[in-house]
Amino acid sequence: MNNVSNTIPNNILELNNVTKHFTGFSLQNVSFSLPEGFIMGFIGKNGAGKTTTIQSILNMLPLDSGAISVFGKDHLADEPEIKSKIGIVMDQSFYLEEWKITDVEKALSPFYEKWDSGLFSSLLSQFGLDKKKKVKSLSRGMRMKLMIVVALSHGAGLLILDEPTSGLDAVSRSELMEILKNFVMDEKKGVLFSTHNTQDLEKIADYITFINDGRIIYSDTKDNLLEKYVLVKGKQNTLSDDQKKKIIGYRDYNFGFDGLTDVNDLKFLPASVVVEPATLDDIVIRFNIGGDFIEKNIRNKTKNDTGNIVENNVEKKEKGV
Numbered sequence: 001m002n003n004v005s006n007t008i009p010n011n012i013l014e015l016n017n018v019t020k021h022f023t024g025f026s027l028q029n030v031s032f033s034l035p036e037g038f039i040m041g042f043i044g045k046n047g048a049g050k051t052t053t054i055q056s057i058l059n060m061l062p063l064d065s066g067a068i069s070v071f072g073k074d075h076l077a078d079e080p081e082i083k084s085k086i087g088i089v090m091d092q093s094f095y096l097e098e099w100k101i102t103d104v105e106k107a108l109s110p111f112y113e114k115w116d117s118g119l120f121s122s123l124l125s126q127f128g129l130d131k132k133k134k135v136k137s138l139s140r141g142m143r144m145k146l147m148i149v150v151a152l153s154h155g156a157g158l159l160i161l162d163e164p165t166s167g168l169d170a171v172s173r174s175e176l177m178e179i180l181k182n183f184v185m186d187e188k189k190g191v192l193f194s195t196h197n198t199q200d201l202e203k204i205a206d207y208i209t210f211i212n213d214g215r216i217i218y219s220d221t222k223d224n225l226l227e228k229y230v231l232v233k234g235k236q237n238t239l240s241d242d243q244k245k246k247i248i249g250y251r252d253y254n255f256g257f258d259g260l261t262d263v264n265d266l267k268f269l270p271a272s273v274v275v276e277p278a279t280l281d282d283i284v285i286r287f288n289i290g291g292d293f294i295e296k297n298i299r300n301k302t303k304n305d306t307g308n309i310v311e312n313n314v315e316k317k318e319k320g321v
C-alpha cells in the first residue's frame with residue numbers, strides 16, 4: 001500500500017483525451033489516471049459513459065481519438081500482454097451456459113501464465129461456489145462472484161470491474177471490498193471499479209472519477225472531494241438569485257432550503273447559513289440533480305482551483321483505507 005511519504009508513483013492506467021462518438025452520445029476528451037497501489041471508484045449516473053470508457057480501455061471499442069496506456073504500455077500496441085495482466089469483471093459473463101465451474105477453469109487457465117489453481121479453489125469456497133455447478137444454474141450474483149474469482153486467480157496487476165457489487169448480497173459485497181483492499185496492499189497493483197453504490201466508495205476508494213454525459217467532471221482523491229464540498233442549510237428567502245447559483249442541487253422546503261456548495265463559494269453566502277460536512281452520498285445525489293448548469297460549474301471551478309482537473313490526480317495523499 002502506498003502512503004504519503006512515497007515519491008509520486010507510476011500510473012498503472014492513464015487515459016488521455018479519449019474520444020468515442022456514437023449517435024446521440026460521445027465520450028469527450030476523457031482523461032484520468034490511476035496511480036499504482038490505489039483503488040479508483042468510477043461513478044456517474046446511468047448512461048454517463050462508464051461502460052463505454054471501460055470497454056475503450058479493454059479495446060472492445062475502437063477509439064475515435066486519444067490514447068490509453070496500461071502498465072505504462074500502449075493499450076493497442078501491447079494489447080495481448082496487457083490483457084493477460086488485467087482481471088476483468090463486466091456485468092455479463094462470457095462463460096458457456098453448459099460449462100461446469102471446473103470447465104471454466106479448464107478453458108481459461110491455459111491463457112494465463114500465472115494461473116493459480118489453489119487460489120481459484122479457495123476463492124470459490126470463500127464465495128460459497130460449488131465447482132460442480134453448471135454456469136446456467138448460477139444466479140446473477142453467483143455469476144458475478146465467479147467472474148471475480150477468475151479475475152483474481154491469474155496474477156492480474158490491474159482489476160477493472162464494471163459494477164461488481166450489483167447482484168451481490170451484503171455479506172458478499174463486504175467480502176469483495178476486503179479482497180480489493182488486500183489486492184492493492186501490493187503497491188504495484190490497482191483497481192478501477194464502476195459503481196452506483198456510495199457505501200462501496202466510502203469503504204475502499206482512494207480516488208474518485210466522476211463522469212457525466214461523456215465528460216470527466218472530477219478526478220482526484222476521495223479526501224479532496226470531501227474537503228471541496230459542504231452542505232448548506234438556511235431559512236426560506238435567505239438567498240438572492242445569484243447566491244442560489246452557488247448552490248449545487250438546491251432544494252426548497254416549507255421551512256427553508258438546503259444544497260451543496262464549493263467551500264470556496266461560502267464567502268458569497270450569508271453568515272446565517274448553516275454549514276455541515278457533506279457525505280459522498282450528498283455529493284453524488286446533489287450533482288445528479290444539478291443539471292447542466294451544475295456540471296459546467298464543477299468543471300470550471302475545478303479547473304480554476306488546480307489549473308487542470310485531470311492531471312492533478314497524481315498528487316499523493318495518504319490513503320484513507
Ligand SMILES: Nc1ncnc2c1ncn2[C@@H]1O[C@H](COP(=O)(O)OP(=O)(O)OP(=O)(O)O)[C@@H](O)[C@H]1O
Binds near residue numbers: 046
Ligand atoms: N455500441 C453502442 N452504440 C451506440 N450507443 C451506445 C453503444 N454503447 C453505448 N452506447 C450509448 O452510450 C451511452 C453511455 O452508455 P454507457 O453504457 O457507457 O453508460 P454507463 O455510465 O455505463 O451507464 P449505466 O450506469 O446505466 O451502466 C448511452 O447513451 C448508450 O446508449
